[in-house]
Amino acid sequence: MALIECTGLTKTYRLGDEVVKALDGVTLTIEAGDFVAIAGPSGSGKSTLANVIGGLDRPDSGQVVVDGMNLATARDKQLSAYRNSHVGFVFQSFNLQVHETALENVISPLVIGGVGRKKERRRAGLAALEKVGLADRAHHRPTQLSGGQRQRVAIARALVNNPSVVIADEPTGNLDSARGVEVMEELARLNREDGITLIVITHDTGVAERATRVLTIVDGKVTERVGGR
Amino acid sequence: MKLHDQFRTGWRNLSRQKLRSGLTIFAIVVGAVSVTVMLSLVTSAKSFLTSSFQKTGEDRRVIVTPTPGLDYRESTWANWTDGSGVKLTDEMVTRLAAIPGVRHATPLTSFGYFDSVEAGTTVLTLKNTNMVAYEPNGTITRDVAAGRQLEPGDDGIGIVISTDVANNLGFRGAYDSALGSPITLTPRKDMGNQTNKAPVTLTVVGVITTDGAQMEVTLNSARTFIPTFEQCTGGGQNTQPTCTSQNDLDRNGYASVYLDVDSTKHVDAVVIAAQKLSVGVAAGKDEIANQEQTFTVIGAVLGGIGAIALFVAAIGVINTMVMATLERTREIGIMRAIGATKRTIRRLFTVEAGVLGFLGGVLGVAVSFGVAALLNSILNRQLAENGVTARDVISVPAGLALLVIAVTTGIGMLAGRLPARRAANLDPVEALRHE
Numbered sequence: 001m002a003l004i005e006c007t008g009l010t011k012t013y014r015l016g017d018e019v020v021k022a023l024d025g026v027t028l029t030i031e032a033g034d035f036v037a038i039a040g041p042s043g044s045g046k047s048t049l050a051n052v053i054g055g056l057d058r059p060d061s062g063q064v065v066v067d068g069m070n071l072a073t074a075r076d077k078q079l080s081a082y083r084n085s086h087v088g089f090v091f092q093s094f095n096l097q098v099h100e101t102a103l104e105n106v107i108s109p110l111v112i113g114g115v116g117r118k119k120e121r122r123r124a125g126l127a128a129l130e131k132v133g134l135a136d137r138a139h140h141r142p143t144q145l146s147g148g149q150r151q152r153v154a155i156a157r158a159l160v161n162n163p164s165v166v167i168a169d170e171p172t173g174n175l176d177s178a179r180g181v182e183v184m185e186e187l188a189r190l191n192r193e194d195g196i197t198l199i200v201i202t203h204d205t206g207v208a209e210r211a212t213r214v215l216t217i218v219d220g221k222v223t224e225r226v227g228g229r
Numbered sequence: 230m231k232l233h234d235q236f237r238t239g240w241r242n243l244s245r246q247k248l249r250s251g252l253t254i255f256a257i258v259v260g261a262v263s264v265t266v267m268l269s270l271v272t273s274a275k276s277f278l279t280s281s282f283q284k285t286g287e288d289r290r291v292i293v294t295p296t297p298g299l300d301y302r303e304s305t306w307a308n309w310t311d312g313s314g315v316k317l318t319d320e321m322v323t324r325l326a327a328i329p330g331v332r333h334a335t336p337l338t339s340f341g342y343f344d345s346v347e348a349g350t351t352v353l354t355l356k357n358t359n360m361v362a363y364e365p366n367g368t369i370t371r372d373v374a375a376g377r378q379l380e381p382g383d384d385g386i387g388i389v390i391s392t393d394v395a396n397n398l399g400f401r402g403a404y405d406s407a408l409g410s411p412i413t414l415t416p417r418k419d420m421g422n423q424t425n426k427a428p429v430t431l432t433v434v435g436v437i438t439t440d441g442a443q444m445e446v447t448l449n450s451a452r453t454f455i456p457t458f459e460q461c462t463g464g465g466q467n468t469q470p471t472c473t474s475q476n477d478l479d480r481n482g483y484a485s486v487y488l489d490v491d492s493t494k495h496v497d498a499v500v501i502a503a504q505k506l507s508v509g510v511a512a513g514k515d516e517i518a519n520q521e522q523t524f525t526v527i528g529a530v531l532g533g534i535g536a537i538a539l540f541v542a543a544i545g546v547i548n549t550m551v552m553a554t555l556e557r558t559r560e561i562g563i564m565r566a567i568g569a570t571k572r573t574i575r576r577l578f579t580v581e582a583g584v585l586g587f588l589g590g591v592l593g594v595a596v597s598f599g600v601a602a603l604l605n606s607i608l609n610r611q612l613a614e615n616g617v618t619a620r621d622v623i624s625v626p627a628g629l630a631l632l633v634i635a636v637t638t639g640i641g642m643l644a645g646r647l648p649a650r651r652a653a654n655l656d657p658v659e660a661l662r663h664e
Contacts, residue, residue: 056566057658076571084568095563095661099245109567111238114231157567 003164003197004030004053009062011048011220022048023059024220032164035191035198037211045220046201047169053199054089054167055082084113088158090187092170094150096142102129102153103138109161128156132186148179155186165197166190172207184210230573239581242553253549254589256542257637261593264535265625265633266600271528273623278520281619285370287513291488291499293317293325293334294509301516315508316482325486328502330495335368336448336483337361342456346444347413348398348433355414358394358442362451368489371445372617375404376435384449387434388412391443392615395436402614404436416454429454438617452478539637542589543644550582550648554655561652562660571653578649579642586641590634594625597633601625 011023022045030036030053038046051057052064055071064071066086071079083089096105107125110116116124129135132152142150151171158166168187172180184200188210191198200207208214216223230238243250282288292301295314315321317336326334339361346353363369365379371389379389390412392404400407413430431446457474464470488503490496496514503510554561561574569577601623609620 080570112569
């Protein structure tokens with residue numbers, strides 16, 4: 001059974017006088033365990049698609065069905081719960097809370113979801129940091145970490161709630177190529193070893209080549225080619 | 230998000246901006262202190278008034294005067310009679326005493342037969358000193374700075390002086406040493422055909438805190454030195470005038486009669502019954518009510534000023550929270566991305582604003598207790614100097630303190646609502662893009 005089913009998604013933005021079709025009748029299915037790359041030029045609607053799939057944005061029309069719930073019409077509470085426990089986001093600019101330590105950042109989805117007690121959260125947070133090789137940086141603040149380390153903290157945060165899907169929006173965009181490769185390897189390993197469904201938005205062909213499926217989006221329309229790994 | 234996590238997050242966010250949070254709290258403290266102190270002053274003044282009236286039994290007292298139209302406060306000082314109005318005779322006193330509910334009817338008179346008072350080497354002229362005489366049966370009670378008030382055994386022996394007189398006689402701050410001192414009163418020489426002109430010596434048995442210069446003796450003491458006047462009518466070239474001699478007290482009647490009513494519930498009935506005798510009647514109870522009303526008005530005005538200070542503080546909270554939502558737009562976006570509902574965001578900011586209000590309230594109440602203690606230490610010294618036994622007159626009622634904390638917390642949360650809603654309604658995608 002498909003993990004995520006998108007049907008006829010549309011979304012338009014108004015930039016001044018210009019109407020931009022970010023999504024123009026997008027229909028696609030993502031299976032559990034997929035490693036999907038969404039590629040395309042900037043402004044093509046990649047991020048919009050990722051945000052809609054991640055429950056962060058709503059389409060103008062069409063539906064996104066996850067576990068029988070239509071994200072397009074779900075209430076804020078349901079949508080937030082979905083983002084909290086089913087989705088892990090990794091952003092280009094890391095989006096860590098700068099005043100919190102790595103560990104505090106990692107456990108923040110647990111705090112917001114009201115999951116567990118302090119000790120359990122701590123254990124889960126340290127385990128997630130362990131997984132990305134940063135257990136020894138748990139009490140460092142983001143400003144005391146390198147770009148690659150910050151992104152790994154963000155990955156640990158995305159993983160802490162055992163999500164079914166991780167959505168990474170240009171995860172290597174702010175990293176040099178060596179760190180970028182490291183981060184992509186990290187994400188690919190999670191997909192391979194832990195079976196986490198991975199959606200990576202990128203315009204880096206090197207990144208796209210690791211994926212099992214590559215969706216190309218141009219002017220809000222999606223075309224697919226099956227990638228080779 | 231669990232409630233204690235919301236509080237922890239709110240507290241952390243506030244401590245991130247220590248100066249700004251501190252200034253906002255300071256504004257609330259100023260508002261809380263002004264409301265608390267002002268209302269405490271008023272309630273303290275009220276309860277001081279009521280308790281002192283209760284202690285002296287004045288809440289059960291009715292004062293009868295020869296002429297109607299005097300209110301309670303006036304009737305206590307207008308105790309000089311020139312014989313106008315209804316003459317308050319012993320017969321009238323008996324009739325007043327017979328009114329149901331009246332325990333005692335105590336006549337009081339005031340006179341000015343003496344020129345000077347002498348204690349040791351100090352001699353004072355008695356121009357502005359009020360000489361009062363009454364029957365010491367417990368109806369008239371005084372706040373005593375030293376010794377005691379008049380008792381029946383003081384007839385012809387004891388005298389009570391006010392702190393003013395004691396100060397002028399050289400006993401300032403040492404009223405106990407005035408006790409037992411002989412005081413000699415010298416009669417005026419200008420009182421026409423007054424018959425008794427010998428000086429009178431009495432012993433000080435008490436110092437009372439009555440306002441102004443006053444000396445008190447028992448009615449029986451007074452009778453021994455109240456002068457007798459001769460009144461002559463008729464008489465011509467060949468005939469002798471007919472002269473009658475009359476005691477001054479009998480001629481003019483008493484200045485007032487103090488009624489001690491058995492219960493405050495009966496005061497109104499006693500007032501109505503006494504008014505039927507065409508005399509002036511004033512009840513202490515009404516005076517308390519009048520003064521309480523005055524204090525209520527003062528309290529409303531002062532409380533209003535405090536409320537304005539709190540209102541301004543509330544604007545400060547709004548300002549602080551709006552700034553916070555602007556600064557933390559991206560943080561809000563991140564929180565939304567990892568699963569915070571609109572409600573959670575709204576609550577976070579509301580809790581934060583509530584914490585500001587709560588801290589402001591708690592600190593404000595604490596400062597108010599300090600201010601009250603400071604005022605008391607100043608006031609206690611003054612009360613002691615004036616021989617008043619009451620101490621720590623100003624108190625912050627616990628109920629008021631809790632109410633102020635609740636109100637500042639509520640104001641904080643209310644002021645935080647608008648910014649909180651703004652934060653909650655941010656589009657998470659936009660917020661994440663915010664630099």
